[in-house]
Amino acid sequence: MLATPVLLLVTVFSWKNAVSTAPVSDLALKSLNVDVTPTNLLAQCDEKFLTQTLDHFDVGAPTYQQRYFVCDNHFRPGGVMFFYVGNEADVELYLNHTGLMWENANEFGAMLVFAEHRYFGKSVPFGKDVTKHMKYLSTEQALADYAVLITHLKNEWKRNIPVIGFGGSYGGMLGSWFRMKYPHIIDGVVAGSAPILSFLGDEVPLDKGSFERIVTFDASEEAGSAPNCAPNIRRTWPAMKNLAKTKQGRAQLKNALSLCDSVKVESVADVDVVMDWAKSAFDYMAMGNYPYPSSYIMNGVSVLPAYPVRVACSYVAADFAANDDAGLLSAFSKSLGVYYNSTKDQECYELNASSNESALDSDFWDYIFCSEIYQPQNVDGVNDMFWPVPWNFTADNENCKSEWGIEIRPLWATTQYGGRKALRAATNIVFSNGNYDPWSGTGVLQNFSDSVVALSVEGGAHHLDLMFSNELDTPSVLAVREAEKQHMHKWAREFYELTAAVVNE
């Protein structure tokens, strides 16, 4: 079998096999009650660039232009700065989807800043030669960028105000590490769906198998899916492996799954690729298992339905006879269409069809994964509905070597960022996790103190709480957003109380 493919956090939009078409219209989205971006967000912001050194720890290093947006319509004296801690995509994606910042801007008198992560969006150094200069892409340099940017903004705007950070997924990891390493720069952080306990070397052994277990949970009755779904999906893999053995079987498989003629299915290895492709659909639908139709996981290009895993499961809800693998696979093909034919205009599946628009983003995430934040994964095929893919460090390391010429340092992330012990030393971080989100298994699910707290979004997928409000929001996400707001108010209060005390000294 293939080694576990590297799972990206939220970069499905750049996943090379994803079928994408032109963006759907806002009107169409609104009629679906979708998480559609208010169309005027970008227009409320100024796009700016700051010259940053590429190596903050080497003053002689070259520089690059870091992009950021300032949206200042809601600021008033006594207010705050809301700062989006950019992660692995064009920052406009986060600007357009982080409703939690926009919807609280007025109440907090907040100036909004969205900072782009180096090497992504328009913040790419070295132009076309960027891949020859990967050494400046690191989490520490990204955090230092943010520290310098905030210091610059406070001076430039002459605003001595509290700074509240927001980040989702990898951005949530960065945000929480930012608070731990730079508490003098950022006064508190809301970290949505940040799997910061996904690293080796912490004080308790890492649960490497939680991701696919939670994907499987999403396909269970308890999570609102058809009871037969997970058992049926579990059956598809041996069915495919069986058909893979013969030419005729492979043709049947190709036909049952509605793969296009151009897709090469001529060997067992080719079928392994098909299986990975199919599994990925569920990985990403689980991340995007929101209570309303959303384009977020599709990078705004198309829309997944509300609770896409439930919809996908509905197609494999039947009792398929033991000898009806063809029927099972045909049904499964429809499940996959929820993700791979979200636009409902594909007649067959092209495994490689994709716009390559964000391929570099995907590559660069892979580089960070290899160089610094290696997240081991184990799939046992018992507690999840897939097939066993035991954790294989050697294979992962070989991938990183062949792709980037670098070797994984398995203990680095914990050495640098500290796992549970660092969380006990930290303050002012809210971690939120939805139990539908496969990344929640390595998130922070218990309070570490009064100010490092875990909020649980029941029935929530990947950082649902950061999104714009929607009438289909669950009571749980509403309560979590309210709790987050209370923490944010407390952080702002602490800042102003302290500032007053310093002035009066």
Added chain:
Amino acid sequence: MLATPVLLLVTVFSWKNAVSTAPVSDLALKSLNVDVTPTNLLAQCDEKFLTQTLDHFDVGAPTYQQRYFVCDNHFRPGGVMFFYVGNEADVELYLNHTGLMWENANEFGAMLVFAEHRYFGKSVPFGKDVTKHMKYLSTEQALADYAVLITHLKNEWKRNIPVIGFGGSYGGMLGSWFRMKYPHIIDGVVAGSAPILSFLGDEVPLDKGSFERIVTFDASEEAGSAPNCAPNIRRTWPAMKNLAKTKQGRAQLKNALSLCDSVKVESVADVDVVMDWAKSAFDYMAMGNYPYPSSYIMNGVSVLPAYPVRVACSYVAADFAANDDAGLLSAFSKSLGVYYNSTKDQECYELNASSNESALDSDFWDYIFCSEIYQPQNVDGVNDMFWPVPWNFTADNENCKSEWGIEIRPLWATTQYGGRKALRAATNIVFSNGNYDPWSGTGVLQNFSDSVVALSVEGGAHHLDLMFSNELDTPSVLAVREAEKQHMHKWAREFYELTAAVVNE
């Protein structure tokens, strides 16, 4: 006048003008009740090397061999690791002088580790070409070295034990930053004489003039010096400037100060050099103003007497007539001899005589100063006994540009390490400062919390509390060492209580 020379923290031993001779014998030192190293310390330790990446934030960077010592005679299960956070010299200096670690080793069942700072001692990368590769010399990389080393040691020795850090001067700054940035690696830190509030951009304006004010305080009656001392020294500068104007005057000056024939005193500028040279003697005697004879400030090469500033002051204790500049300067020459003729075998002063053994250490400290931890200094000549040297950022920056080709980032140290605000977020740091130490003016002199505390060593100079015990120790330093020990016990207890709690979860 000359710009303020860059003041090194404790690197007088490498100061290029220092006169040095062969080391004095241990026997001679013992007869003086000197802070002499127990001669067998190094023999109790293993010298080891760890392969470290030169850029921890770029996995593909080259590596170097970091030296460290492990001294394991006192360890027992349930014990701790005492970790010296190496600073800007050969780590053997710290191994041989950090009595606080050695003298508490048995009580704590401690394994002792002395880690050498990259680019110093035997931990110099690139061999003779090192000055062509300065970019890897940074505080952040040094801290990451220590984090990796401790992680390595805990695994290699299979010891899950608390780690208590020690550092003096720049090592104290590094130690306290280490605790702030890596609280999961180091459980608490004793930071002696760490001027971590010496940077621009903190929430209150920086007192740039404290250094020479405290040097002047050491030359005052309140600090045990002759009442006339500071006023007389203040008179020497205009006297020298006056003599500088004529050839005859310069000859008189040279004669009165006992400068060797070879010293060039042919212009006003040459006299400026002499004045800087003279002032430096007081800077370093103030740092080394210990209650007993000590070789520490002299890098073990020679010995300063007990309270060297008092001794130096004793030579300029008289009332010199207003027209007796020659008499004043002759007396002043003897004051300077306390430092520049500590071996009492020099017949005249060679401003440039020096062993160049540690010249690179001095250069490398200068690089760190320029690249990351720029400490502005201002001398007003009113509150201190010198002449006005107003803070001049432009001149300092030009020096860094011409020396290293790099420009100072005035706000970097505070952006990265956070000043007072970061101290409020920190835990488990003891800052000690002696009021005789000119660096104490920018040290932490007030508690920030129950666990970030300031201990005052009355009558103490540069990190006296870290040294070996001496029968001439003041009651204050004994009390400070006792208080430090209580904090250290608390940190160890916290670690073991937490470890037990995690195991029982």
